Amino acid sequence: MNIAVIGGGAVGVTVAFELTKQNVDVTVYERGSIGDGSASSGRAAGVCYDAYAGPIDATVGKQALTRFREWSRAGRIEFxxxxxxxxxxxxxxxxxxxxxxxxxxxxxxxxxxxxxxxxxxxxxxxxxxxxxxxxxxxxxxxGYTDPAAYTRSIAAAADQAGATIYTETPATLRSETVIETSTGRESFDAVLVAAGAHTKRVLADADVQIPLxxxxxxxxxxxxxxxxxxxxxxxxxxxxxxxxxxxxxxxxxxxxxxxxxxxxxxxxxxxxxxxxxxxxxxxxxxxxxxxxxxxxxxTATPDGDPLLGERRPGLFVAAGWQGHGFMRSPAIGERIAAQLVGGDGIDAFDPTRFEGTESFEIVEGMDIE
Ligand SMILES: Cc1cc2nc3c(=O)[nH]c(=O)nc-3n(C[C@H](O)[C@H](O)[C@H](O)COP(=O)(O)OP(=O)(O)OC[C@H]3O[C@@H](n4cnc5c(N)ncnc54)[C@H](O)[C@@H]3O)c2cc1C
CATH class of the missing domain: 3.30.9.10 (D-Amino Acid Oxidase, subunit A, domain 2)
Structure with missing residues (x-):
C-alpha cells in the first residue's frame, strides 16, 4: 500500500512512523523543515495530561502518555x-x-x-x-516534553524505518489521491492531510470543504x-x-x-x-x-472535537485539536494510521459529521465553563 501524508508536524510524522510498522510505503511532504518554528508543533508548550472527562479523550490521553514515556525510556526524547x-x-x-x-x-x-x-x-x-x-x-x-524535539525524533525513527520524508516540499492536492509538487504528480492509494493550520486550504485545492x-x-x-x-x-x-x-x-x-x-x-x-x-x-x-x-x-472546529478520519474515499484528514494536538499526537497517530490501512475510525471525530461550510465561533480549547 502506498500512502502520502501532507504535513510533517507531530501528527504527520507519528502517522508515518506508525505506517512503517504496517509495511506501508509512506511518503511525507513537509513544506518547511521538521520541527521548525513555522509549524504549531515547533511552537507548542509540550504540556501533556490525560485529565479528560470524555471517554475517548481519556483513553487517547492515557495512551499518548504511555507512548511519551516509552520514547523517553528508549532515549529518544526527554519526558x-x-x-x-x-x-x-x-x-x-x-x-x-x-x-x-x-x-x-x-x-x-x-x-x-x-x-x-x-x-x-x-x-x-x-x-x-x-x-x-x-x-x-x-x-x-x-508531564511535559519539547514538542520540536519529539517531532524531529519521530521523523528520524520513521525515516530509519523506511518512510520517505521530503522537506522544503509544499504539496498541492490535485484530487483525493493525487499530489503535485515541484517535481511532478504522484498517485497514492490514500492521502492524509495533517497540515495543521493549512489543512482547510490544502483540502480546498481538491474542492473538499472542512469547518476549521x-x-x-x-x-x-x-x-x-x-x-x-x-x-x-x-x-x-x-x-x-x-x-x-x-x-x-x-x-x-x-x-x-x-x-x-x-x-x-x-x-x-x-x-x-x-x-x-x-x-x-x-x-x-x-x-x-x-x-x-x-x-x-x-485550530478550532464547530464542536471542539477533532476532524479525524476519511473525508472522501481515499482522502483522510487529521486536524482541529483546539490547542491539544501535541499531547494527543502519539495516540491519534496510531489511531489514524490503523484507519488508513482499513481499521475503524473514531466515530465522534469522523470529519463527515460536518458539511464543511458551517459557520461557527472559535471557542478556546482549555476553557472549562
Ligand atoms: C503557543 C502554543 C502552545 C501550545 N501548547 C500545547 C500544549 O502544551 N499541548 C498540546 O497538546 N498542544 C499545544 N499546542 C497545540 C499544538 O501545537 C498543535 O495542536 C499540534 O502541534 C498540531 O500538530 P500538527 O502536526 O497537527 O500540526 P503542525 O505542527 O502545524 O504541522 C503541520 C505541518 O504541515 C505543514 N504544511 C502545511 N501545508 C503544507 C503543504 N501544502 N505541503 C506540505 N506541508 C504543509 C506545515 O509546514 C507544518 O509543518 C500549542 C500551540 C501553540 C501555538
Whole structure:
C-alpha cells in the first residue's frame, strides 16, 4: 500500500512512523523543515495530561502518555513527569462547579485525578499562591516534553524505518489521491492531510470543504529562578504554566479570531507579556523576567472535537485539536494510521459529521465553563 501524508508536524510524522510498522510505503511532504518554528508543533508548550472527562479523550490521553514515556525510556526524547493542577479562584462559582463535576467523570474513566485541598496543594508546592483558590484538582499522570524535539525524533525513527520524508516540499492536492509538487504528480492509494493550520486550504485545492479555523495563541518563557511548581491551568485567569529550565513557561493570550495561516504575527504582543507579569503575581506572588515570547496558531472546529478520519474515499484528514494536538499526537497517530490501512475510525471525530461550510465561533480549547 502506498500512502502520502501532507504535513510533517507531530501528527504527520507519528502517522508515518506508525505506517512503517504496517509495511506501508509512506511518503511525507513537509513544506518547511521538521520541527521548525513555522509549524504549531515547533511552537507548542509540550504540556501533556490525560485529565479528560470524555471517554475517548481519556483513553487517547492515557495512551499518548504511555507512548511519551516509552520514547523517553528508549532515549529518544526527554519526558518529565509532573502533575497537572487545574483550578478556579474565589468568586468564579461557575468554573469551580465545573471542576467539581469533571473530576468524578475522569475518575470513572480510570484517570488518577482528585480534588485537592488548598492546604495539600500548599504543602506539595509552597511556591504557589493558594490564598484565593476556590477549587483545585490534580492529575498525577501528566508531564511535559519539547514538542520540536519529539517531532524531529519521530521523523528520524520513521525515516530509519523506511518512510520517505521530503522537506522544503509544499504539496498541492490535485484530487483525493493525487499530489503535485515541484517535481511532478504522484498517485497514492490514500492521502492524509495533517497540515495543521493549512489543512482547510490544502483540502480546498481538491474542492473538499472542512469547518476549521486557525486562531492565534501566545506563550513565553521566564529566566531561571529555581522555582518548583506543578503544571497548572488557572481556569479563572485563563493562563497555563509549567516548569521550564528552572523558570516557567506561561501561555495563553488566545485571540478567538480566524487567522490567515500565511499572514499572522509570530511575535508575542506587548499586552500579553504585561498580562503574564500580572498573572505570575497571582500564581506565585512575584514577577519574573521574560526570556523569550512568541505566538503560534491552533485550530478550532464547530464542536471542539477533532476532524479525524476519511473525508472522501481515499482522502483522510487529521486536524482541529483546539490547542491539544501535541499531547494527543502519539495516540491519534496510531489511531489514524490503523484507519488508513482499513481499521475503524473514531466515530465522534469522523470529519463527515460536518458539511464543511458551517459557520461557527472559535471557542478556546482549555476553557472549562
Ligand atoms: C503557543 C502554543 C502552545 C501550545 N501548547 C500545547 C500544549 O502544551 N499541548 C498540546 O497538546 N498542544 C499545544 N499546542 C497545540 C499544538 O501545537 C498543535 O495542536 C499540534 O502541534 C498540531 O500538530 P500538527 O502536526 O497537527 O500540526 P503542525 O505542527 O502545524 O504541522 C503541520 C505541518 O504541515 C505543514 N504544511 C502545511 N501545508 C503544507 C503543504 N501544502 N505541503 C506540505 N506541508 C504543509 C506545515 O509546514 C507544518 O509543518 C500549542 C500551540 C501553540 C501555538
Amino acid at each position: 518529565t513527569s509532573r502533575p497537572y493542577v487545574w483550578l478556579a479562584r474565589a468568586g468564579d462559582a461557575q468554573r469551580a462547579a465545573a471542576i467539581r463535576e469533571q473530576v468524578p467523570r475522569m475518575q470513572e474513566h480510570g484517570r488518577n485525578v482528585s480534588v485537592v485541598s488548598v492546604d495539600e496543594l500548599a504543602d506539595r508546592y509552597p511556591a504557589l499562591r493558594v490564598d484565593d483558590i476556590a477549587v483545585a484538582a490534580i492529575a498525577e499522570n501528566a 479555523k486557525p486562531y492565534r495563541v501566545q506563550a513565553l518563557t521566564t529566566a531561571s529562578t529555581a522555582i518548583d511548581v506543578p503544571m497548572l491551568f488557572d481556569a479563572t485567569g485563563g493562563y497555563y504554566l509549567r516548569p521550564h529550565e528552572g523558570g516557567l513557561l506561561v501561555g495563553d493570550g488566545t485571540e478567538p479570531i480566524e487567522r490567515d495561516p500565511d499572514d499572522w504575527s509570530r511575535s508575542a504582543d506587548g499586552w500579553f507579556i504585561e498580562a503574564v507579569d500580572s498573572y505570575t503575581e497571582t500564581a506565585i506572588g512575584r514577577t519574573l523576567d521574560t526570556s523569550n515570547a512568541w505566538a503560534g496558531l491552533c
